[in-house]
Amino acid sequence: MSLAIDLATIWAFIIAFAVFVYVVMDGFDLGLGILFPLFPAKADRDVIINSVEPVWDGNETWLVLGGGGMMAAFPLAFSVLLPALYAPMIAMLIALVFRGVAFEFRSRAQGERNPWDLAFTGGSWLAALAQGIALGAILQGVQVEGRRYAGGWWDWLTPFSILTGVSLMIGYALLGATWLVMKTEGSLRDRAYRLSWLLLIAMLGAIVAVSIATPFLHVQYTQRWFAWPNIILTAPVPVAVAAVTALLLRALANKYDYQPFFLSLALFALSYAGLGISMYPFIVPQSITIWQAAAPENSQMFLLVGVSVLIPLILSYSAWAYWVFRGKVRPESGYH
Amino acid sequence: MFEGWDAVTLARAQFAFTMSFHIVFPAFSIGLASYLAVLEARWLLTGREVFLNLFNYWVKIFAVAFGMGVVSGIVMVYQFGTNWSAFADKTGSVIGPLMGYEVLSAFFLEAGFLGVMLFGLKRVGPRLHFLATLMVAIGTLISAFWILSSNSWMQTPAGYAVNADGQFVPADWFKVIFNPSFPYRLVHMVLAAYLTTALVVGAVGAFHLLRAPHQAGARVMFSMAMWMATLVAPIQILAGDQHGLNTLEHQPVKIMGMEGHYQSHPDGAPLILFGLPDQQEGKVKYALEIPKMGSLILKHSPDAPMPGLDTVPRENWPPVPITFWSFRIMVGMGFLMFGLGLFGLWCRWRGKLFESRLLHVFAVLMGPAGFIAVLAGWITTETGRQPFTVYGLLRTADSASPLAAPAVGSSLLAFVVVYFVVYAAGLTYLLRLMAQPPLAGEAGPPREVPTRTAGVTPLIEGATQ
Numbered sequence: 001m002s003l004a005i006d007l008a009t010i011w012a013f014i015i016a017f018a019v020f021v022y023v024v025m026d027g028f029d030l031g032l033g034i035l036f037p038l039f040p041a042k043a044d045r046d047v048i049i050n051s052v053e054p055v056w057d058g059n060e061t062w063l064v065l066g067g068g069g070m071m072a073a074f075p076l077a078f079s080v081l082l083p084a085l086y087a088p089m090i091a092m093l094i095a096l097v098f099r100g101v102a103f104e105f106r107s108r109a110q111g112e113r114n115p116w117d118l119a120f121t122g123g124s125w126l127a128a129l130a131q132g133i134a135l136g137a138i139l140q141g142v143q144v145e146g147r148r149y150a151g152g153w154w155d156w157l158t159p160f161s162i163l164t165g166v167s168l169m170i171g172y173a174l175l176g177a178t179w180l181v182m183k184t185e186g187s188l189r190d191r192a193y194r195l196s197w198l199l200l201i202a203m204l205g206a207i208v209a210v211s212i213a214t215p216f217l218h219v220q221y222t223q224r225w226f227a228w229p230n231i232i233l234t235a236p237v238p239v240a241v242a243a244v245t246a247l248l249l250r251a252l253a254n255k256y257d258y259q260p261f262f263l264s265l266a267l268f269a270l271s272y273a274g275l276g277i278s279m280y281p282f283i284v285p286q287s288i289t290i291w292q293a294a295a296p297e298n299s300q301m302f303l304l305v306g307v308s309v310l311i312p313l314i315l316s317y318s319a320w321a322y323w324v325f326r327g328k329v330r331p332e333s334g335y336h
Numbered sequence: 337m338f339e340g341w342d343a344v345t346l347a348r349a350q351f352a353f354t355m356s357f358h359i360v361f362p363a364f365s366i367g368l369a370s371y372l373a374v375l376e377a378r379w380l381l382t383g384r385e386v387f388l389n390l391f392n393y394w395v396k397i398f399a400v401a402f403g404m405g406v407v408s409g410i411v412m413v414y415q416f417g418t419n420w421s422a423f424a425d426k427t428g429s430v431i432g433p434l435m436g437y438e439v440l441s442a443f444f445l446e447a448g449f450l451g452v453m454l455f456g457l458k459r460v461g462p463r464l465h466f467l468a469t470l471m472v473a474i475g476t477l478i479s480a481f482w483i484l485s486s487n488s489w490m491q492t493p494a495g496y497a498v499n500a501d502g503q504f505v506p507a508d509w510f511k512v513i514f515n516p517s518f519p520y521r522l523v524h525m526v527l528a529a530y531l532t533t534a535l536v537v538g539a540v541g542a543f544h545l546l547r548a549p550h551q552a553g554a555r556v557m558f559s560m561a562m563w564m565a566t567l568v569a570p571i572q573i574l575a576g577d578q579h580g581l582n583t584l585e586h587q588p589v590k591i592m593g594m595e596g597h598y599q600s601h602p603d604g605a606p607l608i609l610f611g612l613p614d615q616q617e618g619k620v621k622y623a624l625e626i627p628k629m630g631s632l633i634l635k636h637s638p639d640a641p642m643p644g645l646d647t648v649p650r651e652n653w654p655p656v657p658i659t660f661w662s663f664r665i666m667v668g669m670g671f672l673m674f675g676l677g678l679f680g681l682w683c684r685w686r687g688k689l690f691e692s693r694l695l696h697v698f699a700v701l702m703g704p705a706g707f708i709a710v711l712a713g714w715i716t717t718e719t720g721r722q723p724f725t726v727y728g729l730l731r732t733a734d735s736a737s738p739l740a741a742p743a744v745g746s747s748l749l750a751f752v753v754v755y756f757v758v759y760a761a762g763l764t765y766l767l768r769l770m771a772q773p774p775l776a777g778e779a780g781p782p783r784e785v786p787t788r789t790a791g792v793t794p795l796i797e798g799a800t801q
Contacts, residue, residue: 054451057406061447065439067413072436075428075503082417082424083737089418090747093411094754100407101758104400107781108765147425147501153743295429296505303433310440317448324452324459 007301008294011073012283014307018069020272022062023131024175024265029056031176033099033124034169035195036117044188045117051183051329053103058318060100072303076147077283077293083149084142085134085156092130099123125169132168136161139278140217144287160213167206171268174199178260185328196252196260204245207271211238214278218286221278234277241270338745344736346744347419350751354411355718356711357755361405363710366480366526367533368398369473371560372453376469380462385776386552393553393774394537396781397766399454404762406447411751419744423725423735430496430504430512431486438482446475454781477526484525488518490726491717492586504726516586520579521717527572528713531673532706534564538676539703542696544773553774555690558699562680562689569673576670577633583720584634587727589645590720593654594663595630596620597644605630605642610664613656618645620660654722662715669709676702 029052039045052059071078082089098119106116137156144150177199180192215222225234244266251259281289294300338346372394379387413435416424424432452460452468460468495511496504506512541558544551584591591597596608598618607629611620628638635642645653676698683692721727725735737744 054455057403057450058444058447060406060410061439061443064410064413064443065436067417068432068435068439071413071416071424071428072432075425075432078417078428078432079421079425079737082414083421083739086418086737086739086743086747089414090750093414094750096410097407097754097758101403101762104403105761105765108400108768148738149421150738153739295432296499298506298509299429299433302506302509303436306433306437306440310444314440314444314448318444321448321451324456 006291007297007304008073008290009281010304011069011294011300012280012290014304015066015069015073016272016276018062018066020269022059022066023272024268025059025062026056027172027268028052028175028179028261029059030099030124030128031172031174032179033120033176034128034173035176035180036121036124038195039188039191042114047184047188047329048180049103049106049120051179054325055318055321056100056103058321060096063096069303073295073300074283074290074293075295077288077290079147080142080144080149080284080288081138083153084151085137086153088130088134088137088156092127092134095123095126095130097123099127124172128169128172129165132165133157133161135168135275136164139164139214139275139285141285141287144284160217163206163213164210167203167210170199170202170206171271174203174264175261175268178264182257182261183329185330193252193255200245200248200252200264203267207241207267211274220286224278237270237274237277241267244270338741341741341745343739343741343744344733346741346748347736347739348732350419350744350748351415352715352718353748354408354415354751354755355714357759358405358408358412359710359714360707361401361408362476362479363525363529363532363707364536365398365402365405366476366529367531368394368401368536369469369476370530371533371537372398373466373469373473374560376466380466386556389553389774389776389778390557392778392780395454397769399781400762400766400769402446402450404759408755417737418747419737419739420725420735421737423730426503426730426735427490427726428503430506431489433506434482434486434489434513438479438486442475442479442482445478446472449475457780480526480529481522484522485513485515485518488521489513489515491515491521491721492517493726493729504729517579517582520575520582523575524572524579524713527568527575528706528710530564531568531572532710534561534568535673535676535699535702535704535706537561538565538699539701540770542699543770545690546693546696546700548773549690551773552776553778557774558696559684559689562677562684562699565673566677566681569670569677573670573674576667581634587720588643589648589652590654590659590717591634592643592645592648593656593659593720594716595634596623596656596660597630597642598646598656600642600644600646601631602641604628604632604639605634605644607633608660611660613660615653615656652723654720659716659720662712662719666709666712666716669705669712672702672705673709 032048032052036045036048039048067078100123102116102120102123106114106120109116133156136158140158140160142149142151142155174196177192177195181189181196184192215225224230244263248260248263248267251263279285281291283290283293372391375387375391375394378384379391449468449471452465453472456468457465489512492515493504494515495506495508495513497507499505537557538561541554541556541561544554545558548554580591595605596611596613597605598613598620604627606623606625606627608620608623608625611623611625613620631640631642632638634640645656679695679698680689683689683695689695723732724730725732
């Protein structure tokens with residue numbers, strides 16, 4: 001595989017970066033929602049919500065950048081993939097509506113049982129599942145004729161896409177659990193540790209399952225991973241997954257605060273790199289390459305200027321916001 | 337379900353529905369973010385606690401409204417791909433980068449500083465906190481800049497070329513961004529957002545003055561809101577008039593629809609005040625009209641000829657009954673706002689600003705007027721662009737996704753159900769917050785934690801949490 005550095009490739013990396021930042025940042029937010037039913041006490045739930053409330057909106061903005069950036073840089077891919085992923089995308093949007101308003105609404109609702117806790121949980125479950133299904137549906141490829149999606153509106157539903165959907169839910173839950181380890185104390189943190197163990201094992205199972213299933217989708221995926229000389233480049237990925245797993249197990253055993261979360265992020269990064277290796281240079285697998293989908297140079301260049309100046313700025317002030325709200329969140333005192 | 341329905345009609349209904357729910361929140365939060373920045377600036381400059389109380393009062397309302405705007409906005413971005421994929425493919429190279437800049441320069445700025453603005457006063461201190469509030473306010477304005485630029489490009493496309501695949505591609509970015517209708521639309525919309533917020537703030541202030549006339553917070557907010565209405569409503573009427581003239585120059589057919597000009601008027605067109613436009617027959621029934629007035633307003637000459645829709649092929653007609661009425665509703669609201677501003681000024685001059693119950697009742701009734709005007713205005717401009725998505729160049733029917741009616745209909749149904757549940761709840765919470773008067777020692781958002789050093793007494797803390 002050749003790695004010519006051209007504008008379309010740069011943009012492929014920018015979109016991939018935006019989606020990755022979204023996946024890990026909103027991933028732990030959604031993970032907290034997925035784990036919500038396991039923490040029924042109101043005091044615990046308030047701590048969990050407090051730990052992300054000041055930053056969740058910024059996290060979700062990366063999703064808008066991923067979508068908007070794709071429409072700008074690869075309009076053909078955007079216009080083929082979204083109709084192909086119609087039902088999961090609509091489900092995700094609706095789920096994110098419930099999840100998003102729940103942050104504000106749950107503190108406004110009166111009465112014993114808070115309906116917005118249910119909206120937070122349900123929204124997080126559904127958004128994570130829909131995103132994972134969308135990932136699987138993209139990997140298995142969609143039917144394209146000319147410049148349009150040519151399949152039906154249930155084509156995305158396969159055992160493989162369900163597998164990726166459930167896998168992503170597990171992954172997000174792991175991020176959520178290790179986030180809690182980092183941000184909380186006492187019995188809440190102890191429970192988060194125990195959950196992290198279970199979820200790590202489940203996550204490894206999911207990685208193995210998806211890795212085994214992917215080469216069966218297309219012969220190209222098999223060649224990409226196992227043909228000589230590609231294997232020199234691809235072999236380090238599973239080795240690195242094993243190494244990170246070992247470190248993560250050690251961190252959990254030693255009850256470290258920060259390491260479990262950041263090592264889980266590393267696990268996500270490696271899985272994501274694996275997906276990138278499988279897909280490149282296709283943006284709609286096996287039908288449309290990044291060069292075919294690319295907007296004219298004039299468009300990609302114009303937005304690239306903004307990206308190069310503004311993304312470093314965004315990363316700086318977002319980091320500042322995390323810094324302002326650093327440290328453990330204590331019950332009943334919120335950020336103190 | 338939905339077999340036999342037209343998928344494009346359903347997609348349009350979905351866009352109109354989700355857009356109408358979305359637009360009211362940015363319209364409100366653009367104005368409210370600036371208002372919060374002004375309140376905090378006045379607090380920092382004067383040290384008067386009433387401004388901090390008002391800031392804390394309105395920032396809670398801002399948090400709820402902003403959240404609802406964010407989640408309904410994400411739906412809009414993705415809808416270009418889900419329901420309007422042909423449009424996305426053909427225009428993505430031009431309006432995609434504009435929306436990309438909106439995300440990069442506005443959404444991140446708002447989101448990045450929102451957390452500090454809502455929950456961080458005690459953590460970062462007043463100066464950095466004011467910076468955060470300012471960044472959020474500037475973010476909302478930058479957002480308006482980019483989204484109105486891309487919307488205006490769809491109305492008055494410029495600076496583009498068309499490539500071999502039938503895609504619009506940029507030729508001159510400056511012309512794309514500053515397309516002919518953009519400056520007018522930007523001014524008109526930002527003023528609308530400020531007026532909308534002023535009317536809400538004024539209504540809340542008036543409501544509390546009616547119940548207890550001596551509250552300091554209610555007095556300050558009511559006075560500030562009335563200044564806005566007095567000063568901005570007339571400017572908005574002028575801006576609207578200029579925007580109308582610009583539309584006449586670049587989108588004459590839209591003006592024909594707004595004015596109900598089915599027929600051409602070679603020696604001066606009337607101003608049709610009211611009537612029932614009949615699209616089938618191509619005439620306005622029971623028209624109540626002022627002769628020559630239409631030409632006088634639009635051409636500044638009573639005898640100037642005005643072509644009508646009879647010069648336009650029928651398949652290019654906008655739906656006149658909609659634009660005719662939505663335009664009149666918007667204009668009517670504008671003049672009511674002007675009236676409120678004048679009445680407020682008169683009461684202020686007579687020293688009765690905080691005593692006139694009639695003014696307060698009027699102001700309470702005008703609370704939703706800004707939202708009604710914004711919705712009516714957007715319906716006018718978007719429906720007036722029909723039957724095109726890119727005016728004169730790309731037909732709406734050629735913009736939709738290759739999806740069958742059941743898919744589009746089901747998602748429409750889902751959005752209707754979800755939005756009614758979510759927005760009914762949101763509106764309830766907003767009204768509940770507004771029904772509380774602003775207090776001395778007003779607390780910020782629920783999970784903001786006051787510390788003993790910031791002058792907030794534990795008693796109030798306990799009472800409000």
